[in-house]
């Protein structure tokens with residue numbers, strides 16, 4: 371479990387990036403920080419591995435302050451995946467993935483072996499191992515970034531807009547891959563995005579932030595969609611428009627669900643009892659009740 375305790379961050383130039391932020395991020399779940407540009411998402415993420423030092427307050431991992439020990443050792447036991455992959459251009463794919471292992475003293479042979487396994491884990495073909503990052507597509511580079519973040523088998527994986535720079539089709543593919551990976555690996559994932567659909571797709575816990583990393587609402591996707599805290603959240607999640615502004619339309623073959631553009635999204639199942647039990651299952655998605663909805 372990661373816990374932020376009254377954390378603030380003011381940068382040396384006087385910018386108040388985070389003001390009094392407190393939150394528990396449960397273990398083995400995905401928490402998504404979502405909010406518009408400059409609201410403090412990256413700063414929050416980087417305070418977990420001390421790439422940014424808090425001005426005041428504390429961040430704890432399993433009850434232990436991250437501020438007590440050596441920041442370099444801390445960073446090596448926390449996976450980090452960033453936008454544009456952050457791969458080292460003069461290292462091969464295999465060497466990039468093996469980096470953290472090598473830094474922690476693992477021998478070259480063993481590190482490469484482990485790196486090869488990681489390529490399989492993230493769905494990358496072995497023949498890419500000897501290529502350089504510039505010889506890969508954007509989506510492949512991001513997969514290498516994920517493999518590198520996971521190579522040392524960290525309990526915590528921090529992901530900062532990891533799929534922000536790839537086209538929508540590749541992005542959807544990478545999102546599904548992350549869902550698959552998470553179900554296999556069971557990490558504590560902290561994911562930053564400004565895309566609310568991505569947040570709802572990936573997050574067990576979604577944290578909607580406003581300027582200064584002020585928490586506007588925190589909850590499961592279902593909780594937020596079913597009960598937006600205020601007008602800000604309602605506007606942010608697009609509750610009144612697009613794919614979430616759904617209405618029921620009766621047809622000769624039963625009720626269907628139609629979006630705000632008039633497109634039929636799926637067939638409504640008659641399951642009033644299932645609706646009641648959904649409330650007890652926070653991980654359920656609104657789309658679960660819609661037969662045939664393709665998801666965000």
Ligand SMILES: Nc1ncnc2c1ncn2[C@@H]1O[C@H](COP(=O)(O)OP(=O)(O)OP(=O)(O)O)[C@@H](O)[C@H]1O
Nearest residue numbers: 381383385387406407408409410411412413414564
């Ligand atoms: N090193 C820095 N020095 C001064 N101000 C900074 C620094 N890093 C970030 N900031 C400022 O702190 C605020 C929060 O930045 P942060 O990068 O955390 O936001 P964000 O929500 O991740 O934004 P984006 O989605 O655009 O990446 C912004 O106003 C930003 O300009």
